[in-house]
Amino acid sequence: MKATSGPLAATAAGQLLRRMFDAAVASAQPSVCVPPHVPDPSELGARGRLVVIGAGKASAVMAQAVEQHWRGRTEQLSGLVVTRYGHAVPCERIAIVEAAHPVPDEAGLQAAQRMLQLVQGLTVDDLVLCLISGGGSALLPLPAPGLSLTDKQALSRALLTSGASIHEMNCVRRHLSAIKGGRLAAACHPARVRSLLISDVPGDAPAEIASGPTVGDPTTCADALEIVQRYGIALPDAAREWLESGQGESIKPDDARLQGNRVHLVATPQQALEAAAALARAGGYQPLILGSALEGEARDVGRMLAGMALQVVRHGQPVAAPCVLLSGGETTVTVRGQGRGGRNVEALLSCAIALGGQQGVYALMADTDGVDGAEERAGALCGPDTLARAWSQGLAPRAALDANNGHGFFGAIGDAVITGPTLTNVNDFRAILIAAGTLAQS
Structure with a gap:
């Protein structure tokens, strides 16, 4: 599959998240x-x-x-x-x-x-x-x-x-x-x-x-x-x-x-998550599979996952950093705006807003078939500097979410995940990585 480029993809966290996504897709080939x-x-x-x-x-x-x-x-x-x-x-x-x-x-x-x-x-x-x-x-x-x-x-x-x-x-x-x-x-x-x-x-x-x-x-x-x-x-x-x-x-x-x-x-989605979990474990991160069948409005799921990540940061629960929170399923999007969106980038943008630039927290959310919504993009990455980089370009994250413009938002800051057709499909893949030392920094 094509390599992800962009600021977050160049970081160690971004590279590990992308390798986990690739492992999930490979398990379902x-x-x-x-x-x-x-x-x-x-x-x-x-x-x-x-x-x-x-x-x-x-x-x-x-x-x-x-x-x-x-x-x-x-x-x-x-x-x-x-x-x-x-x-x-x-x-x-x-x-x-x-x-x-x-x-x-x-x-x-x-x-x-x-x-x-x-x-x-x-x-x-x-x-x-x-x-x-x-x-x-x-x-x-x-x-x-x-x-x-x-x-x-x-x-x-x-x-x-x-x-x-x-x-x-x-x-x-x-x-x-x-x-x-x-x-x-x-x-x-x-x-x-x-x-x-x-x-x-x-x-x-x-x-x-x-x-x-x-x-x-x-x-x-x-x-x-x-x-x-x-x-x-x-x-x-x-x-x-x-x-x-x-x-x-x-x-x-x-x-x-x-x-x-x-x-x-x-x-199945569960098998894909287990493949990603094995790679996370090998990389020194404790994986926690939250579920392979999470449903609901994409923006609500994204906000909920951000809340779980912040619980890890603040209290070391339900698992201590360094860790990766993994989940799958299929969310829904009630379309209200005219933007270029998909359920994974919608969830990720909502998650990034709720995280508020929290240090040491990175996420990748993408569709395992390589197509999120109607775009030839699988999904995107976010990290501690996502909101700041968007603001520096005159982008308003909340306005982008209201317009269902997740692809437009992440594409503009260079954090889209583009794979091309993966020739399989085990639904959505979501991974939130919380780095070591995050608890001490908060």
Whole structure:
């Protein structure tokens, strides 16, 4: 991945934070986590095939790993996966399609239609290997009957700016889809389906990852309607009628077409945090993992994490410096301004303001897929001099936060973290480093 440049990146603390982030991302690379789960040719029936399908920011690299480790005959392997623009890699037997994220486009719609056609007519001899990672919800935008791609695009924009959690957004998506919420697995029946999941959602529930196209969904149309009403999200008339009539009900976990299918979580946010913790420990810092599933408004989470860091500084609790506070999850941003933002830089800017230039405290917050919000930036760094450097350039940190302009703010002072596509996604990564001697200095 690209090296981070800028004032904070040049410090020892900045370099360690970046290495921890890189270790977290490396632990979730498909080349590491997929090969142990590639099926053996003996699992196919006499005339069976291995059909590979999938969606997500990591799906193309996952497909490549499957091709490289498949020990069966070449002609037994085929498939189609859809990934984000710029995330494709070469494959020989599995077709790779690129489409838009986070707002879906026509390419994603056509790929979803092709995928459903691909799994038609399979038999009990066949095995479907479904490769799912974060971003799959937008990349498989097949609308429910009566809805259009334009409807799905409008809904995506409304959900992304509503302040709804990822669980709430995906509940609505599952009930307005012709492929999510277990529908893709049902279409594969009677073939067996094995799903390999790289989790980007708090709690790692399979039904939430890419809105669960191959697993049963316990939520209902009534749940989706309640979420829409709670956040005041405008729905097309056809979508509201679809939900109110119950026609949008998803495939339930006890559906006979799903029985015998298997799900494997091959990479999770917790595993990524543990990889970062090991690196911190080797560098002489005591790691404390606060949780892999922290949710809430990004600015509130940032302020809370700053409060924990200040508790370490002032009282040596809940762990003494030198230490690193690690956390993951997926925050939300209720968009109020017109700035260039993302949930990680929003949380980091709020954290920096709350820290108030505290000496010895540094932080990195970034998305493990390399894209925070709609920007091709993973996140950013902050440190004791962040606010002072911003003020010296005429920047107002609080005004930037109010405008949801985290990328504009950190970009202007040179502290953006830019990686390029990481080709995986285990959600947000947050690390706050408190240096040795900080307690004595306060």
